[in-house]
Amino acid sequence: MTTELLNTLYVQTQGVYLRLEGDTLRIQHEEVTLRNVPLHHLGGVAAFGNVLFSPFLLHRCAEEGLEVAWFTESGRFQGRLSGPVSGNVLLRRAQYRALDHPSSALYLAMRFVEGKLKNSRLVLQRAVRERGETEALSAALAEHEAALRMLPQARTVDEVRGLEGQAASAYFAAFGDLLLSGEFRFDGRNKRPPRDPVNALLGFIYALLTTQCTAALEGVGLDPQAGFLHALRPGRGALALDLIEEFRAWWADRLALSLLNRKQLSPKHFEERPGGAVLLNEEGRKVVITAFQGRRQETVQHPLFKEPVPIGLLPHIQARLLARYLRGDLPEYPPFVGR
Amino acid sequence: MERMDILVTYDVNVTSEDGQARLARVAKVCKNYGQRVQMSVFECRVTRAQLEEMEAKLLKIMEPDKDSLRIYTLVGGREKCLRVHGQDKYTDFDDPLVV
Numbered sequence: 125m126t127t128e129l130l131n132t133l134y135v136q137t138q139g140v141y142l143r144l145e146g147d148t149l150r151i152q153h154e155e156v157t158l159r160n161v162p163l164h165h166l167g168g169v170a171a172f173g174n175v176l177f178s179p180f181l182l183h184r185c186a187e188e189g190l191e192v193a194w195f196t197e198s199g200r201f202q203g204r205l206s207g208p209v210s211g212n213v214l215l216r217r218a219q220y221r222a223l224d225h226p227s228s229a230l231y232l233a234m235r236f237v238e239g240k241l242k243n244s245r246l247v248l249q250r251a252v253r254e255r256g257e258t259e260a261l262s263a264a265l266a267e268h269e270a271a272l273r274m275l276p277q278a279r280t281v282d283e284v285r286g287l288e289g290q291a292a293s294a295y296f297a298a299f300g301d302l303l304l305s306g307e308f309r310f311d312g313r314n315k316r317p318p319r320d321p322v323n324a325l326l327g328f329i330y331a332l333l334t335t336q337c338t339a340a341l342e343g344v345g346l347d348p349q350a351g352f353l354h355a356l357r358p359g360r361g362a363l364a365l366d367l368i369e370e371f372r373a374w375w376a377d378r379l380a381l382s383l384l385n386r387k388q389l390s391p392k393h394f395e396e397r398p399g400g401a402v403l404l405n406e407e408g409r410k411v412v413i414t415a416f417q418g419r420r421q422e423t424v425q426h427p428l429f430k431e432p433v434p435i436g437l438l439p440h441i442q443a444r445l446l447a448r449y450l451r452g453d454l455p456e457y458p459p460f461v462g463r
Numbered sequence: 464m465e466r467m468d469i470l471v472t473y474d475v476n477v478t479s480e481d482g483q484a485r486l487a488r489v490a491k492v493c494k495n496y497g498q499r500v501q502m503s504v505f506e507c508r509v510t511r512a513q514l515e516e517m518e519a520k521l522l523k524i525m526e527p528d529k530d531s532l533r534i535y536t537l538v539g540g541r542e543k544c545l546r547v548h549g550q551d552k553y554t555d556f557d558d559p560l561v562v
Contacts (some may be wrong), residue, residue: 133560140562147495151562158562162496164513165556410561417559 130167134413143178173197191339198403199328212345218450233281233353237288239370239459247373260298267294304385317401321394324402329376338364340439344447374462468537471505476529
């Protein structure tokens with residue numbers, strides 16, 4: 125098990141050129157070298173908007189399995205570099221078989237949703253503890269309790285999705301009550317494009333987290349597209365989306381809330397585009413990415429192993445547990461539930 | 464794999480015929496593993512294997528009767544072993560890398 129967390133390089137300055145210089149990655153901007161990073165420090169590169177890569181750098185990244193992902197300037201995932209197919213064909217076969225087997229697909233969908241519900245409940249409970257109850261918070265908590273009670277009786281993946289959907293809408297109905305600063309409001313989740321700063325922030329963090337989950341799944345040799353809870357669709361990382369459910373509230377939402385409530389982000393970090401889309405600007409993205417990276421380095425006690433692990437490794441640990449379950453080495457898949 | 468901070472310093476005799484070329488090749492190897500903090504001083508955060516690999520590459524370039532190479536292991540990491548004054552160009556590659 126890797127316990128080493130290699131860093132991700134986030135490039136969001138527009139117009140830079142990344143190239144290979146020996147065994148280092150050189151970042152240039154109009155002939156000026158901004159930074160030289162030895163490749164052995166890097167686990168991946170995330171590029172936002174107009175960022176150029178030299179072909180030889182890309183070859184090298186593919187060869188060494190460095191995760192390279194492209195995003196739009198506003199943070200929407202666009203594509204990913206994929207080298208030769210690696211990993212274990214037997215594991216992937218087990219994954220596809222589980223997908224075709226209604227009971228195991230249902231089982232995994234239930235576990236992902238269980239993880240999501242328990243972690244969302246934690247976020248809501250903490251808010252109640254710290255600030256007292258509100259109507260929406262109590263309603264959302266009740267909805268989560270009900271969904272958790274009914275989950276084991278679900279007979280189809282659609283029923284699981286229904287329970288998840290109901291809980292999620294109650295959760296987002298209460299989410300506005302978690303914002304302390306008067307500068308931001310939240311009136312429900314919207315995306316593609318986000319239409320207010322809070323949604324822009326959530327969408328951006330979810331995109332960062334999705335890459336982490338995709339990389340983690342690929343790292344153990346699973347197919348990130350073959351998911352159980354999310355429907356299969358060409359080009360959609362359904363399994364990555366399944367895995368991220370365990371982390372959305374506990375990791376992404378809490379990070380978003382702390383950035384807003386501690387006023388590390390203010391309205392000046394967002395910009396409105398014609399047509400009503402609201403996006404993080406360059407400075408805002410930098411604040412978010414720095415906080416996101418900082419959070420990856422923090423350690424938590426893993427509920428299963430009772431050992432401190434960096435948060436950034438949690439998706440990798442879950443991916444490994446999932447692989448073990450699919451191979452039949454583990455009788456159960458334990459979703460991650462924070463404290 | 465445990466990583467460690469090391470300090471690499473060198474003197475290459477540039478008065479000899481191909482000294483300049485050797486100097487450039489030594490610097491190039493060092494750059495691949497770490498970063499230049501002074502003219503002939505590099506700090507690198509490497510695994511044991513990377514250190515051995517780097518050392519072997521440097522020894523291939525050096526001329527033992529003309530040049531000198533010193534590799535110090537910073538036990539407990541640079542935070543513990545190092546006091547810096549004046550110009551400091553060091554970047555911690557484990558910190559968030561946002562460009």
